[in-house]
Amino acid sequence: MRVLVVGAGDVGSNIAASLDDDHHVVVIDTDPDRISSITYSHDVLAMEGDGTSIETLRDAGIERADMVIASTDIDETNIVVCGAAKAVSDPFTIARVRKTTLFGTWTQSEGAFGVDFMVSTNLQTAETIVRIAGLPGAHDVETFADGLVRMAEFEIGSDSPIAGETVSEADRFEALTFAALLRDSDVIIPQGDTEIRDGDAVVVIGSKESVRAFAGSLSPEPTLEDAREIVVVGGTDIGYQAARLFEAEGLEPRLVERDPGRARELAEQLPGTLVLESDATDIDFLVREHVDDSDIVVAALESDEKNLLVSLLAKRIGVKRTIGIVESGEYVDLFETVGIDVAVNPRLVTSEEITRFTRKQRTENVAMLESDRAEVLEIEVDADSVLFERRIQDAMAGLPAAVVVGAISRDGELITPRGETIVEAGDHVVVFVDTDVLETVIEAL
Template structure:
């Protein structure tokens, strides 16, 4: 596919990396020649300098032959204008990044009136993800499939875990709930495990489970099932605003610490039920004074990755049950994971994943196209949702007889509202929803791609 990306900032650069790596024909438009030079040198892409809302610039980028335009500049208005002009010039799908809370309530209206294929809001997506994690604090990550009926959750194997030193073949015997470990991260490596795989302390495991079994899973593992009652948010960003609204509506007590007095006044007016503190949230004495040792969760949302990481490390040190860290640079994740920084959120990556999922759905397939895609194990593996069609091979054959490629695992089958954690005697039937996990190196666009031969 030919994809035009307008804006080569954090989101634009991340999209360029992912889409060019997937083999798409990418054209990048930006005003700054320096950032374009970086993209040109690093990735196999074409670059055009100029204003992406300008007709002549879009013509130079080849909009008439493009399949998709993604507008991801720092300005919501320019992004919307880019999409409007592109729609007038060509038969092209358009995606606009719209971040301002002022537009949040009218995204569906904008989408319909301006002919947008999709709108993305990285800050709102991050707030939604953090809220989802705080519902079950013991999970490091949660990804939903099949309209929320199935989840892939991430857990860490601690010294006292009943799974430590046990092969996965004994999983059901140990926890008495039907789940499947579909990926394991160990010392920076990712494994798609078999039943003989033995878990070790420090492993991070991705587990497929029916959503209604999550509480039982935690209880049988001896982990807390209590939900968050209070949250301390450091930094009064857009994400903090979106998150506070969600938490307050769930009955969670919210306190936000923000240095800028003007922003504090804005938040106080927007969030009358929250407590807004004008102070430096990176100072330990301030954190102690504002009750960090008695809160259920700390969420660090400042503009500095380093500051977020240090505050989260301190929160873990003083015994806060759950800390969530916002970062922009993913290279920090592995470095700090051994220091108590387990749950990180990257608005940029969440945004990119939504767009890549849309691109996958656009691609021509022979049946069984990707319905939902999530990057798991810090992007080292993918979990993909398909629907089996009449074009899908090996329907109604026992899985023991189906040739599946290496490093691919069928983690779940949904049939008529029933969740099946597959065993060798199970099969894929017409209309089934199938969730597949594989390493990130393998590109799977179609359910048929998982079969060997």
């Protein structure tokens, strides 16, 4: 497939890196430094030019393009790119936008703006926050098989109850599979005697109940269902969307916004949220409003530095868990080290959603882990699959070692896979795969 990516920032670069192994990727950007950087870092054709220009698109081979992905930081530019592409050819177009108003307009009018698929950065980020908030200690959470199967990634610290245990010792949950350990740059497919170490990230796949129970065994923090108090700091669009989604979960969050006009606006739009007009970086306010009793504080202010400050203040007064927006990807690890329990990067969330969509042409659902070091796929089994009417242990003998069948959904029921389990036609199989062998596994399954 020939893919044109317009915009070589964090989003475009991540998308190009995810696609360059299997597709012919052309990246367009107006910044010569970005073009130079991506030329040396990825196996793509990089061109300096204006993606809204039909001449530039023609130079990039728009007539032969199967897909155009507009991923600049400007919503209107991305929409114009898609419209220009449709004017001279008929590729599948994907646009990244921040404004949820534009996304709302697009969803109500099929094909609006010449965009075939649109990703709302702010909404995707808010959805990610709510998913992560639902499981204590989780750094990544996805659902599969119409919600029957859940995948989650947990960081293991030195004080974790399973640090130093073997996988067999830690495996105390009926409908749970330990799919992988992510250790430094290695992806480890665990055996029963594999030791879980401090610093590992553990990926588990199983029923919603088992994954929740596993999360509870790692941390005393409450799940979203048990959370008594959630505070969203910042009336940005991400903050508003997060509060709205928490309301949809039956919760009554509090939202802190400094600007009086914006606070009034949010109070009208969020009937289930208590909106407080104040500066959340004022520790006296945090103490006075008993923010220290909160189970979760979400920092969604307009700058990374303010989000870090709010998170540090929240932890200082006793808040159990903080989730913060970090726009600069290079700060994510640093901020998680010094004060934010989970840092969510909107650009990474967006690039993963776009890449996930391109993958879903061949699978039912996809989740990417650790910047696409590994993926979890949902695949419906048919007669062409290597799993069809075979025991899992027999089918896996012909596949790379870096593959784990984590769960099976059959007629709306969850089956925890074992070596003797026979896979049937129509089963939805949730599989962990190291991206180094992704194409081989997808072809076989």
